Amino acid sequence: MKIYYALIGGVIDQKSPSRMSAWGFDSREKLLEERRVVEKELREVIKDLLNEGYELEVYGGDVFDNEAQVFARYDFIRDSDALMIFAVGPETNVMRALLSLGKPSIVFVKSKDPYYTFAEIFNARIIRMETDKTLLYDPHDVFVVYDDYNEVKKILRALYGVYMLRRSRVLYIGVPYGWQGRFNELRAVLKKIGLEIIFLDHDSAYEEAMEYVESEDGRKEVEIIMSRLLRESVDNKLSIEGLKAGVRLYVGLRYLAKKYNANIVTISGCMMYGASRWRSTPCLAFSLLDDEGLLGVCEGDMTNLVAKTLLRYISNKPAVFVNPSIPVKGREAVYAHCTSPTKLLGYRSEGFKYVLTTHFESDSPAAIKVLYEPGHKITLLNLSFDLESAVIGLAESSGYTDYPICRSQIKVMFNEDVSRLNEYIRGFHWSYVYGEYVEELIYAMKLLKINYVVIR
Structure with a gap:
């Protein structure tokens, strides 16, 4: 910029x-x-x-x-x-x-x-x-x-986040189905943000990706990544074939992202990929993409794609895509999904510990459970489906949990009672990033003409 x-x-x-x-x-x-x-x-x-x-x-x-x-x-x-x-x-x-x-x-x-x-x-x-x-x-x-030059830095981070968001290229695999009204979210994103999107059907994406995955270089890369994951993870609940399927999907998606010059990859109907020719959901693949600076966005959700991308570039850290999984009670909330980056403190950080595991709903390979550390501030963002309103949150991590929900789970504590939070939510999925970026998000909402409330 x-x-x-x-x-x-x-x-x-x-x-x-x-x-x-x-x-x-x-x-x-x-x-x-x-x-x-x-x-x-x-x-x-x-x-x-x-x-x-x-x-x-x-x-x-x-x-x-x-x-x-x-x-x-x-x-x-x-x-x-x-x-x-x-x-x-x-x-x-x-x-x-x-x-x-x-x-x-x-x-x-x-x-x-x-x-x-x-x-x-x-x-x-x-x-x-x-x-x-x-x-x-x-x-x-x-x-x-x-x-105040520190305020200038915050504005420049916001400007950079919006600048990078609007210049992003999305590789969208499948047909958008959305969470509110099928194509309404896509229309809102194209009108307000103007993203460039490349659409591929599932079969074409698989066949094009396999051109590299099945090559000699692709096979070597799969073996190297599998060895690294087995060495770094604190536990592995996957079979070797299950892990291999997840890594092959990652290598294939990264190849497609490079081929189409895309910095974002999303897949419609990705929860069913365990039963597809890939034999794996993209949970682990998206985690690996996120850790290297690209963005993997679950379920073809265009609304949360905007939130996750904005947070990633405002903070220059990987952002996390989550469900609001446990009903908000008092000052506590739990957010979870079956994918998460590990380098949450920055791309040059060592990364949090993690477990290789399965996708929760389907029990298919390959997913990841990140063992989030307590004591870190996190900034959250929820956007409405029409991109006209937002909820910005600031909370502190209480660490990971083990509820029977999506694998990567984080419990957070707000300073105020947020029991009325649901009154403000107009979207579904949330995204969050480690660190305090509330002011930057407020500036970004002003740039994008999005109304907002702040929950701390």
Whole structure:
């Protein structure tokens, strides 16, 4: 994602009788020095995010004191995906010219810096830019930040999550059936998000995947992965043939993802795959895809595909697809599914311990039970089928459980009584990610024009 930054302001003649206050710089040298300071500060922000694994690039550094200069640089600016505007001087027309270019924008003000405009007139206009449609055609993607670069990081994570979501390619195997009204979820996702989707029927997917799985390289890869899983798992409840079937499905799906340049794979009717030619549900396969940075999405659920993808890219960690499995009681809830990534603390982390096992409902190979560790904060997201509303949750993991439900189970504790949670749920499946990303999700909901409630 490319971020273009610019400063608004010029050199003010402090002796002019028409000046209103000491807005702006009194010399070109001081203005250029502030540009150097801003560039250093912004590059430190980007460096931190690069170290977290986000793919970002910052460029620009123009200083504008009139709107004509903005449009003269349009060819340079239009390649960006977001703008970072440092509001030094009082040139509101320059601000509006930059915002008219239709890019998500962060307006940064140093409120305690004597050279930055912070008089009540311009400050009020900045505030109105977030709320007043007479000043902005669409204020949902303009964020005003005072002094706090940590807040800038949160907004950039949200921007990155939405950016990557909208550029995702989905390999959809089977026919969408949905959870609410068959094709309604697909329509909502295509209209609001605009994902690129490649559809394959089950037989074609199998036959194309087997071109690689049955090759010499494919067979070697299957054997290597099986050995690694048997070595790393704390227990194995699968037969060798069952494990092999699950790994063959993983190798086949990864081959198809690469062939079709897809970062997301989902399968309609995947719970029946144990009785298919694959002889395995994709639970283990999706877990392995998630751990390497791709996304495996269960049951062809397009609504939760959006939630899981958004969380994965906002956090730069693998996200977990779950059912709300145990009725919420007081402050506790249990979420579960038969697939889960293990590297929940980050792609470079060692990963949680796990058991190789079967899919719960069908008792078919191959699934995984992750032994979640207690004491970690997790951020949850549930989206409505029409993508118009969301529930954002923040809870703490109490560790794994052993209920007779889907294999990978996590019990969580909220700070507040969430017994009324069901009043807000408008979707079915949830997704969650390790870490605190509530603020990032709020910014993402604003970008996507989705109403939300927060449960903590």
